[in-house]
Amino acid sequence: MGGGISLAVGAALASATLGDGRVAVSFFGDGAANQGIFHESLNLAAIWGLPVIFVCENNGWAESTPVSYSTSVEDISQRALSYGMPGVTVDGSDYLAVHQAAATAVERARQGGGPTLIEAKVVRMRGHYVGDPEQYRSREERRSARGEDPVTRFQEASGVDLTAFTAETSMELDKAVEMARAAAWPDPLEVGRYVVDEPAAKHSATMPAPTERAGTFRQAVHEALAEAMRANTSVIVMGEDISGGSGLGPPLEGAMGGTFGVTKGLLEEFGPERVRDTPISEAGFTGAAVGAAVAGLRPVVDLMWSSFTPYCFDQIFNQAAKMRYMFGGQTDVPLVLRMAAGAGLRAGGQHSDTLYSIFASIPGIKVVAPSNPSDAKGLLLSAVADNNPVVFLEHMSLYRTSGPLPEGSYELPLGSASVVREGSDVSLIAVSAGVPMALEAADRLSDEFETSAEVIDLRTLSPLDVETINASVARTGRALVIDESPPRCSLASEIAALLAESCFGRLRAPIARVCSADTPVPFSPPLEDAFLPSVERIVHAVRRM
Amino acid sequence: MVGAEGRVASAIAPGPDVLVSWLEKMIEIRLAEDKVMEIYMQGLVPGTVHLCQGMEGTSVGACGALTPDDWVVCTYRGHHHALSRGVDLVGFFAEIMGRENGVCGGMGGSSHIVDRSLGMLGSPAIIGAGIPVATGAGLSAKLRGEQRVAVGFFGDGACNIGTFHEALNMAQLWRSQVVFVVENNQYGEYTPYRDSTALADGGNIADRAGAYGMASAVVDGQDARAVYEAVSLARARALAGEGPTLIEAQTYRYRGHSRTDPGAYRPPGELDAWKQRDPIGILGDFLITEGALAASGLETMWERTQVAVDEAADVAAEGGWPTIQQAEGFVYAE
Numbered sequence: 001m002g003g004g005i006s007l008a009v010g011a012a013l014a015s016a017t018l019g020d021g022r023v024a025v026s027f028f029g030d031g032a033a034n035q036g037i038f039h040e041s042l043n044l045a046a047i048w049g050l051p052v053i054f055v056c057e058n059n060g061w062a063e064s065t066p067v068s069y070s071t072s073v074e075d076i077s078q079r080a081l082s083y084g085m086p087g088v089t090v091d092g093s094d095y096l097a098v099h100q101a102a103a104t105a106v107e108r109a110r111q112g113g114g115p116t117l118i119e120a121k122v123v124r125m126r127g128h129y130v131g132d133p134e135q136y137r138s139r140e141e142r143r144s145a146r147g148e149d150p151v152t153r154f155q156e157a158s159g160v161d162l163t164a165f166t167a168e169t170s171m172e173l174d175k176a177v178e179m180a181r182a183a184a185w186p187d188p189l190e191v192g193r194y195v196v197d198e199p200a201a202k203h204s205a206t207m208p209a210p211t212e213r214a215g216t217f218r219q220a221v222h223e224a225l226a227e228a229m230r231a232n233t234s235v236i237v238m239g240e241d242i243s244g245g246s247g248l249g250p251p252l253e254g255a256m257g258g259t260f261g262v263t264k265g266l267l268e269e270f271g272p273e274r275v276r277d278t279p280i281s282e283a284g285f286t287g288a289a290v291g292a293a294v295a296g297l298r299p300v301v302d303l304m305w306s307s308f309t310p311y312c313f314d315q316i317f318n319q320a321a322k323m324r325y326m327f328g329g330q331t332d333v334p335l336v337l338r339m340a341a342g343a344g345l346r347a348g349g350q351h352s353d354t355l356y357s358i359f360a361s362i363p364g365i366k367v368v369a370p371s372n373p374s375d376a377k378g379l380l381l382s383a384v385a386d387n388n389p390v391v392f393l394e395h396m397s398l399y400r401t402s403g404p405l406p407e408g409s410y411e412l413p414l415g416s417a418s419v420v421r422e423g424s425d426v427s428l429i430a431v432s433a434g435v436p437m438a439l440e441a442a443d444r445l446s447d448e449f450e451t452s453a454e455v456i457d458l459r460t461l462s463p464l465d466v467e468t469i470n471a472s473v474a475r476t477g478r479a480l481v482i483d484e485s486p487p488r489c490s491l492a493s494e495i496a497a498l499l500a501e502s503c504f505g506r507l508r509a510p511i512a513r514v515c516s517a518d519t520p521v522p523f524s525p526p527l528e529d530a531f532l533p534s535v536e537r538i539v540h541a542v543r544r545m
Numbered sequence: 546m547v548g549a550e551g552r553v554a555s556a557i558a559p560g561p562d563v564l565v566s567w568l569e570k571m572i573e574i575r576l577a578e579d580k581v582m583e584i585y586m587q588g589l590v591p592g593t594v595h596l597c598q599g600m601e602g603t604s605v606g607a608c609g610a611l612t613p614d615d616w617v618v619c620t621y622r623g624h625h626h627a628l629s630r631g632v633d634l635v636g637f638f639a640e641i642m643g644r645e646n647g648v649c650g651g652m653g654g655s656s657h658i659v660d661r662s663l664g665m666l667g668s669p670a671i672i673g674a675g676i677p678v679a680t681g682a683g684l685s686a687k688l689r690g691e692q693r694v695a696v697g698f699f700g701d702g703a704c705n706i707g708t709f710h711e712a713l714n715m716a717q718l719w720r721s722q723v724v725f726v727v728e729n730n731q732y733g734e735y736t737p738y739r740d741s742t743a744l745a746d747g748g749n750i751a752d753r754a755g756a757y758g759m760a761s762a763v764v765d766g767q768d769a770r771a772v773y774e775a776v777s778l779a780r781a782r783a784l785a786g787e788g789p790t791l792i793e794a795q796t797y798r799y800r801g802h803s804r805t806d807p808g809a810y811r812p813p814g815e816l817d818a819w820k821q822r823d824p825i826g827i828l829g830d831f832l833i834t835e836g837a838l839a840a841s842g843l844e845t846m847w848e849r850t851q852v853a854v855d856e857a858a859d860v861a862a863e864g865g866w867p868t869i870q871q872a873e874g875f876v877y878a879e
Contacts (some may be wrong), residue, residue: 034714040572044707046743072757079756084745214739241735256806279705279741280672280733283844308671309707330568344645346592348654350670384755519876524643524865525591 002028002035003319004052006284009041010291010299012052012115017236017273024052025102033060033076037314040284042117046083047279051109054117054177057092059124063134077119079326083391085115092120093150096157117176123148156377181439194329195363197387208378215405217398221262222372225300225379227409229270231300235384238276238285238304239338243267258339259304260399286312286428287339290320290389293335298384306341306393307353320389321364337450341369342395342433342484343521343532352521352528354484356491357432359391360461366414367461371435373405375459385411395433417465419472423454426478426542430494431458431468434482434499434533441538451542461491469495470502477508478545483532485517509545514538556777559609559770560731561812561837567609567769568832569600569743569846571825574625574853576847577634579643581624584858586806590849591644594655595622595684599799602824603728604629606772607696608795610780613664616695618679620875621656621670622798626698630663634857644864651867652875666695673706675699676725676860678809680712683723686746696776702733705742716789717757724779727751729767730798735810751793759791766796770831 009024015022032038033056033210043050056076060067073079080087086108090097098120105116123145127134134142155162164223215223229235241256242263257264278285282303290298303309309316316337323503343352359367365387376394383390420435421442432436435457442453454472460466473479479499483492492513499511519533559567561625578596597604600622608617608629608861619626625718627637632648641655648660656670666682669675677799679697703709704727707767716723725748733741742750754761762775772794779790797819801808832838 034711036709038707040705040707043743070718072714072759081745082753082756083743083746085743123833240733242816259734275735277738277740280702281705281707283707284705308688311671346654348592348656348670349652350656350749517873519872522652522867522872523592523657524645524651524867524872527643527651527869527872530869 001034003036003287003314004028005032005041006037006287006315007053007291007294007319008054009045009050009284009459010293012045012050012287012296013048014292014295014297016048016050018234021110023106024050024295025055027055027057029062030056030058030060030067030071030076031065032056033079037283037287040279040281042080042083042085042115043279043286044281045115049112051112051113052115053105053109055102056117056119057122058119061124061137061400063128063130063269066108066489075119076103076450077117078299080117081317083193084115087117087119087120087242088118090383090522092122093148093153094157095150095154105375108195115500122150123398125149133413149389156182158197158479174271194325196325196366197332207412208408209406210299211406211442213405213407214402215373216402217373217394218260218262218377218400220377220405221380221394222265223405223422224377225263226269228300228384229266229274231409233274234296234354235298235300236274236276237263237300237302238278238289238302239263240278240280240468242302243272243277254377258302260396262300275276277288282308283315286315287319289335290315290323290333292322293320293333294331295387297335300336300338300384302341303337305351306339306355307350309337309339309355310334316365316389316391316440317362324388325364331506334387335389336383337389338392338393338394340396341393343528344397344433344514345521346525347396348523349520356393356461356483356485357489357494359393360464360494362390362489367393367431368414368459368461369395369461371398371432371458372401372403373401374403375412375418375457379414379459380412381409382414386414390414393432397433401436404445410437411457414460415463415465417459417468418457419454420457421453421455422501423452423476425452425476426454426480426545427456427469427476428453428480428482428538428542430455430459431461431491432484434484437533438482439533440539441535441542444535445542448541453542464495464498466498466502469499473499473503474506474534477506479503479507480514480538480541481510482514482538485514486518487513490515512541512545514541549644553622556610556774556781559773561832561835563609563846564770565838566830567605567733568825568838568843569826570605570629570848570849571769573634573854574601574605574628574852575825577628577637577645577851578624580638580858582852584638584642584862589862590655592654593803593805594641594802595803596605597622597625597798599797599819599823600728600730600766601625602769602827603726603766603772603794603796605770607698607726607776609773610776611770612693612694614691614693615780616664616682616693617680617698618666618675618682618695619668619698620700620703620799621676622808623658623668623698626668627658627660627665627741628819630665632658632660632663634854635860636660638858638861639864642861642864644693644861645867645871646861646864648689650709650871650875652872673699673703676703676708677715679723679725680716680721683716683721683789686722687720692784693726694780696724696726697837698726698742700733701729701731701738701742701750703727705733713754713757713759713789713791717759720786720788723782724776725782725791726776727791727793728796729793732797732798732802732811734802735806749793751791752854756790759789760787762792763793763795767822767827769828781839795851834849835862
């Protein structure tokens, strides 16, 4: 409910950015006007002065609840005042009144005057769904609703005789239903079609030349954003404080460039239209990014911390992930959602989550979690070029780490793991900040216990590179998965299940997992250290195999 | 204060002794926050901290209008709320250091200083997450027929998040016994609030109450007495079944958003201008002018409080670390 409001804001954002003169209209019901997304979207549209019209069809009933039970004011249009936006209530059964209000709003939007909220008070002549017995409505109310039939009222007001037209249309509708009925069912074997857009060639990756140049993980992410924005003017970045917290004007001295400084400097090169500070409205601006993505832009959203994404889970899970599939492949959603993730920085229970398996379990989105600067740059460039929504997780402990960082633009394939150390006794399967940990553990296993460990950096969690994992474990016969999430229903559990299905006969020991504790992330340093996977725990787990 | 019916009323003025105790509390908060910075630099504080120097008037004035039975929901910038509700200084510092003698046993840290025995229900580090919680607490009080209210404190940045809208609609619809206090400290993290908040020309955040048919007030958050008056009236309205109130307390944080933020995005002179209207200075001057406090008494108050703060921090630093066995017991209720 209400999810579409932010999509329209995003479409208007695309229109304003591309300068194509279009206006976006969002239709929603009275029930949706009590959703948070309504508030966030109207605020966003108002501060950005976007060409969007919000049309609230107030039919008096949200499912079976009358509007007076759900809405604290009589006229929903009154809520426009909160945003300094015009708000009008019109008789929605009066065709001409609605047309006039809409024409005024559209004209205003096209002239750069920003959004309008139109509340069209209408009647609901039927139930909430077909077959709704409507016991909650009185006979009188239903009868009087039918008396407001907009077609009858149009006929009365205009004096136009619609008899012949009605008969003709009725025949057309019968014919259309007949044709639809005669059509075949979709092929059940094609149930997986449309989930994601896969390019014909598996990957057109442009591998970087070996480099002597070193850089930090933070710099890698920054360079990828800058390269992507230079290459394609439809790429925009948006998020809280990303242009530096200086509002819409030129950056002030000491501007931050986001909480982690990743976007610092982008505003100077690309301007405030393409480097957008947002209000603290995760659902509103993520939804707007989805809308902008389906209307011609390639937005990269900075969500700051992964722990904030539950606020925009509808936009990720119900909108971005499902639009392509539900619309039969008509719509690509080229969107990247960047966020810092992970524990170890004493950031406490609500700023430390990884959410790997939460995101990786959603069909329709891809999930990337790089472990080093070179991969981060190439994978982020691929994510921006990808036509699907991609969640890009940046582990907080990695921002300051350094490594080789090729110059220029290059893309690394999504869905391809990397064997970062070869070995023969055990496969250590790791992701993000777990990779440097696994490498250190591999050194210790080799030095102290004469055990040869292979280390796989997953890099992409969805799609998962099952081939590389299987090939390694088939060779070593032992698998240990390192995952910073709590163990239940984790990424580690998923990989263990896949290996049990595909490599059972080759296993020389039970598959093992090193995960975080089965608790929220604790604040106190000794507890947080004990909560997390560690080199010690990896070595210990391998020794027990 | 303007009610939904346009009614203006006044609250019972607190006596001199009460005002002196408020002043002492504000000084305690100021010195405690300075101390947090000091022990941070000594490496005793893990993670980051969000300090509130300059905002003492809002919490002390608001909490001055409450009884011990009232509920409070605050935010990650919540040190002043916690101390205003009477959180013990040792438990306060120990929590910030992650020690077992902290008010949450070291599980929460600086952002989550919650003492349930003092009516504190939470201090989310997720923007706006506390607003519906306060609404629900106020509803609980109403349904159970209790003479208490819930106060939801949140910042200007939270007024653009969906929970603000959803909670205010429900609170008004259900006449929840809740008072919403927006501490408008002018910046949502690093962004001036007017750049992120669409308002009518010259309008205030409190005007958004109109979208819910709710009463509202704008007060000088640097004047604890003004905040007290607005919250007192709102509390009385809520208990009389007249519904919630949205109060905007205009204030300022002297420090940046978090420990690493120097606040360099602020225009030159802005901080100094606000410091001219320091909440401790305003109440102190008032009490001296009224003859309720001598200048020497004020000086003694600062000295005495400094000693108490230093001692508490020292005791806190002697606390042990929590154990994993303790922590595991906190995940589920038995």
